[in-house]
Amino acid sequence: MATVFYPDxxxxxxxxxxxxxxxxxxxxxxxxxxxxxxxLKGEWSLMGGFMEENESLNQAxxxxxxxxxxxxxxxxxxxxxxxxxxxxxxxRVVSVAFYALVRLEEFDTSLARKFDARWVKVQDxxxxxxxxxxxxxxxxxxxxxxxxxxxxxxNFFDKKFTLPALQDLYEAIYQMPIDKRNFRKKxxxxxxxxxxxxxxxxxxxRGAHYYVFNEHKYQKFTKEGKRYSL
Amino acid sequence: MATVFYPDxxxxxxxxxxxxxxxxxxxxxxxxxxxxxxxLKGEWSLMGGFMEENESLNQAxxxxxxxxxxxxxxxxxxxxxxxxxxxxxxxRVVSVAFYALVRLEEFDTSLARKFDARWVKVQDxxxxxxxxxxxxxxxxxxxxxxxxxxxxxxNFFDKKFTLPALQDLYEAIYQMPIDKRNFRKKxxxxxxxxxxxxxxxxxxxRGAHYYVFNEHKYQKFTKEGKRYSL
DNA sequence: ACAAAAGTGTTCACACTACACCCATGG
DNA sequence: CCATGGGTGTAGTGTGAACACTTTTGT
Numbered sequence: 001m002a003t004v005f006y007p008d009x010x011x012x013x014x015x016x017x018x019x020x021x022x023x024x025x026x027x028x029x030x031x032x033x034x035x036x037x038x039x040l041k042g043e044w045s046l047m048g049g050f051m052e053e054n055e056s057l058n059q060a061x062x063x064x065x066x067x068x069x070x071x072x073x074x075x076x077x078x079x080x081x082x083x084x085x086x087x088x089x090x091x092r093v094v095s096v097a098f099y100a101l102v103r104l105e106e107f108d109t110s111l112a113r114k115f116d117a118r119w120v121k122v123q124d125x126x127x128x129x130x131x132x133x134x135x136x137x138x139x140x141x142x143x144x145x146x147x148x149x150x151x152x153x154x155n156f157f158d159k160k161f162t163l164p165a166l167q168d169l170y171e172a173i174y175q176m177p178i179d180k181r182n183f184r185k186k187x188x189x190x191x192x193x194x195x196x197x198x199x200x201x202x203x204x205x206r207g208a209h210y211y212v213f214n215e216h217k218y219q220k221f222t223k224e225g226k227r228y229s230l
Numbered sequence: 231m232a233t234v235f236y237p238d239x240x241x242x243x244x245x246x247x248x249x250x251x252x253x254x255x256x257x258x259x260x261x262x263x264x265x266x267x268x269x270l271k272g273e274w275s276l277m278g279g280f281m282e283e284n285e286s287l288n289q290a291x292x293x294x295x296x297x298x299x300x301x302x303x304x305x306x307x308x309x310x311x312x313x314x315x316x317x318x319x320x321x322r323v324v325s326v327a328f329y330a331l332v333r334l335e336e337f338d339t340s341l342a343r344k345f346d347a348r349w350v351k352v353q354d355x356x357x358x359x360x361x362x363x364x365x366x367x368x369x370x371x372x373x374x375x376x377x378x379x380x381x382x383x384x385n386f387f388d389k390k391f392t393l394p395a396l397q398d399l400y401e402a403i404y405q406m407p408i409d410k411r412n413f414r415k416k417x418x419x420x421x422x423x424x425x426x427x428x429x430x431x432x433x434x435x436r437g438a439h440y441y442v443f444n445e446h447k448y449q450k451f452t453k454e455g456k457r458y459s460l
Numbered sequence: 461a462c463a464a465a466a467g468t469g470t471t472c473a474c475a476c477t478a479c480a481c482c483c484a485t486g487g
Numbered sequence: 488c489c490a491t492g493g494g495t496g497t498a499g500t501g502t503g504a505a506c507a508c509t510t511t512t513g514t
Binding site: 004005006009010011012013014037038039050051052053054055056057058060078080081082083084085090091092093094096 | 234235236239240241242243244267268269280281282283284285286287288290308310311312313314315320321322323324326
C-alpha cells in the first residue's frame with residue numbers, strides 16, 4: 001500500500017478472529033467452522049476474516065460477527081494481537097482476536113449449515129488451526145476476569161433469565177461448582193436485578209422466577225462507589 | 231504483499247508503540263520523544279517503529295525497546311491493538327501497543343539527546359500524537375492490574391531495592407498513599423524476598439536494608455497454591 | 461405422596477484497615 | 488542531642504466459604 005508519509009515500509013495482511021461464546025445445555029460453547037479455504041481447508045477454525053481498506057479493527061470484527069450470527073449489537077472485546085512470523089501457514093498475517101457473547105436462544109440454525117459451523121463445548125474442543133487454540137485460551141482467561149468485574153454475563157441471555165440458569169452459566173465459565181446460597185446472597189446484595197412475576201417452568205415443577213438486569217440500578221450502584229463482583 | 235493463498239486482500243502498515251515506564255524521584259515516568267518524522271514532526275510521541283517483513287510483533291517491540299534504551303531482556307507485555315481507520319495522520323497504520331518496565335538506574339543519558347527523548351512524570355504528561363494518550367491510559371490500567379497480581383514490580387529495580395523505595399514505587403503506580411505497616415506485613419507474609427546485610431544510606435542516616443526478589447522462593451510460594459497479591 | 465428443583469440464614473475463618481511509638485544514625 | 492526517615496504489633500471490621508432444611512407443584 002502506498003502511503004504518502006511512510007513509503008518504504010512493509011505492509012501486512014491483517015485478520016480478525018472471533019471467539020464466539022454461547023450458553024446452551026448448562027455448558028459454555030464456542031462457534032467453530034470448517035475452514036473454507038486452503039491451506040488447511042476443512043480443519044476446525046475460529047470465525048475470521050480479513051480487515052478491509054476502510055474498516056477499523058472493531059468494524060472488521062463486527063462484520064465477521066454479523067456474517068456468522070446475523071445478530072447486531074453483539075457484546076465484543078479485543079483479546080490480543082498475534083503476530084508470529086509463521087503463525088498462518090497461508091502467508092504473513094497479523095491477527096487480532098476478539099471474543100463475543102451471543103444469545104444462543106435466538107440463534108439461526110440455518111446459518112450452521114450455510115457455513116459448516118458448529119457449537120462446541122469449550123471443555124472438549126477439537127484441534128484448531130494455527131494459533132487459534134492459544135486465542136481461545138487467552139479469550140477464556142479474559143472472559144473470566146471480565147465476568148467477575150463487570151456485568152457482561154447478562155449478554156448471554158435475551159433480557160430475562162432465571163437465577164439457576166445464571167448460576168449454571170457462571171459455573172460453566174469458571175468450570176467449578178459454586179454455592180447456591182452464597183451466589184444468590186451476593187447478587188441480592190448488589191440490587192441490580194429486577195425480579196419478574198412470571199416463572200420459567202421448563203426445568204422444574206415449581207418454576208424459577210425470571211430476572212432482568214437493570215442498567216439504571218447498576219449505574220446508581222457504581223455511582224455509590226460500590227464494586228461489582230461475582 | 232503477494233501471498234500464495236490470500237492474493238486479493240488489502241495489506242496494511244503495522245507499527246508497535248511502546249509505553250516505557252521507569253521509576254525516578256519517587257515518581258512513575260514514561261519515556262517520550264519528539265516525533266522525528268512528518269506528519270506532526272516535533273510533537274510528543276511514544277517510542278515506536280514499524281514491524282518488518284521477518285519480524286514478529288514481539289520482536290518488533292523488542293527492537294524498538296533496544297533502540298531507545300540499549301537494554302536487553304526488558305520486561306514487556308502487549309497492551310492492545312489499535313486499528314481506527316484514521317488513527318495515524320500519516321497513513322493507514324495498525325498499531326500494537328506494548329508496555330515495558332526499565333531500570334532507570336542504569337539508563338544511558340546520552341540516548342536522551344540522541345533521540346530527543348525525555349522521561350516525563352505520568353501525572354503531568356503533555357498532549358501526545360494520534361491515540362497515544364489512550365495507549366498510555368490502557369497501559370497504566372493493565373500495569374496496575376498486573377502489578378497487583380504478579381511480581382513484575384521488581385523489574386523496575388536493578389536486583390536490590392529497599393522497602394521504602396518499593397513502597398514509594400507502589401504508591402506512584404497507584405497514585406495513592408498506603409500504610410507502611412500493612413504494606414510490609416503483606417510482603418513479609420509472602421516470604422519471597424531476601425534481606426541483605428547492607429543498607430542504602432542515601433536517603434536517611436539510619437539507612438534502609440536492601441532486599442532482593444527470590445525467584446526460587448516465589449516458585450515455591452506459587453506451588454503451595456498461594457496467591458501473590460500486593 | 462413423592463420426586464425434583466427453587467429458595468432461604470447463620471457461623472466461622474481469614475484478610476484488610478486503621479492506628480502510634482521506638483530505633484538508629486549523622487551532623 | 489536532635490532531626491530524619493526506618494522499622495515494628497494489635498484490635499476491629501468486612502468479606503468470602505462452609506453448610507441443611509423447607510417450599511412448591513406436577514405427576
